[in-house]
Each structure stands twice: as C-alpha cells, then as structure tokens.
Amino acid sequence: MIATADKFAQLPWQGATSALFGRVTRKCSRHGFRTADLDVVGDHKEADKHAKAGDLDAATTVDCLPRRPPDLIIQDELHLIAGPLGSLFGLYETAIDEIASWTVDGKPSRPKVVASTATIRRAEHQTYNLFCRRLAVFPPQVLDAGDSFFAVERPLDETPGRL
Numbered sequence: 001m002i003a004t005a006d007k008f009a010q011l012p013w014q015g016a017t018s019a020l021f022g023r024v025t026r027k028c029s030r031h032g033f034r035t036a037d038l039d040v041v042g043d044h045k046e047a048d049k050h051a052k053a054g055d056l057d058a059a060t061t062v063d064c065l066p067r068r069p070p071d072l073i074i075q076d077e078l079h080l081i082a083g084p085l086g087s088l089f090g091l092y093e094t095a096i097d098e099i100a101s102w103t104v105d106g107k108p109s110r111p112k113v114v115a116s117t118a119t120i121r122r123a124e125h126q127t128y129n130l131f132c133r134r135l136a137v138f139p140p141q142v143l144d145a146g147d148s149f150f151a152v153e154r155p156l157d158e159t160p161g162r163l
C-alpha cells in the first residue's frame with residue numbers, strides 16, 4: 001500500500017478503508033475481502049452470491065477472520081510534516097496507530113515506523129510529537145570520517161579499487 005498524506009483524510013469518510021487495516025468480516029470469492037461498509041456502495045448492495053457470467057465462475061461470500069494490520073509504516077520526507085501540517089498529521093497518526101495495533105499473546109503490538117529524511121533538525125522532538133515514540137537514528141553517526149557506515153575508505157595500495 002502506498003499513499004500520500006491526503007489519503008489518510010479519507011479514513012473517516014470512506015469506511016471501506018478499514019480493510020487496509022485488516023478489519024474485514026467476509027470474503028467474496030470474486031471481489032475479495034469485504035467490510036460492513038463495503039456491503040452497500042451507493043444504492044447498490046453487494047450480493048452474497050454471484051451467478052456465472054461469461055468467463056467468471058459463480059461466486060459466494062463467506063465469513064472470515066480479521067487480517068493482520070500493516071506491521072511496517074514507511075514515512076518518507078519526514079521533514080515536510082512539520083508546523084500546521086504536522087499538527088494535523090499527528091492527529092491522523094494517533095488514529096492510524098490505534099487501528100494498526102493488535103494484541104499478540106496478551107501483549108499490544110504496534111507497527112514499526114521508519115521515517116526517512118535528509119534535512120531533519122531536532123528529529124527526536126519531531127518524532128515524539130508526531131508519533132509519540134522514541135527515536136533511533138539509522139545509520140548512527142560515525143566517529144571516523146572514513147567510515148560512513150555504507151562505505152569504508154581503504155588505502156589504494158591495499159585495495160586498488162576499480163581495475
């Protein structure tokens with residue numbers, strides 16, 4: 001699932017978006033998972049059975065268990081989510097954190113959030129305000145300028161590089 005922040009604004013208005021978080025109740029063998037909000041679209045009520053039509057086999061709808069919500073949320077361009085947009089986004093993050101959480105052996109499980117940015121300042125403060133979580137910077141800051149975590153400088157006489 002890939003979405004922009006404005007898609008989150010549809011969560012309270014489009015009940016079908018609850019399926020993105022595994023909150024499904026039934027599955028149609030032709031159309032896939034259904035939620036209570038997917039049973040009626042406009043004036044059309046989704047049928048529980050579909051007759052064979054052309055190449056399509058006959059289909060039925062059966063009850064099913066909820067699915068696991070997303071385990072990983074990747075937030076790109078974190079530095080853009082600040083100021084008034086950050087305040088609004090923080091409200092959605094609280095709701096998304098709740099509907100993407102579930103219980104495993106009696107322990108709450110929340111999705112991991114990985115945020116990327118190239119220009120963040122006060123990252124710990126922003127992360128706490130936005131996600132109410134602690135921050136771990138990856139890769140960690142290096143102590144040696146020749147070791148950037150992604151690459152290590154080596155003397156040319158030891159390793160000649162490209163040949």
Ligand SMILES: [Zn+2]
Pocket residue numbers: 028029030031032046047050059
């Ligand atoms: Zn169907």
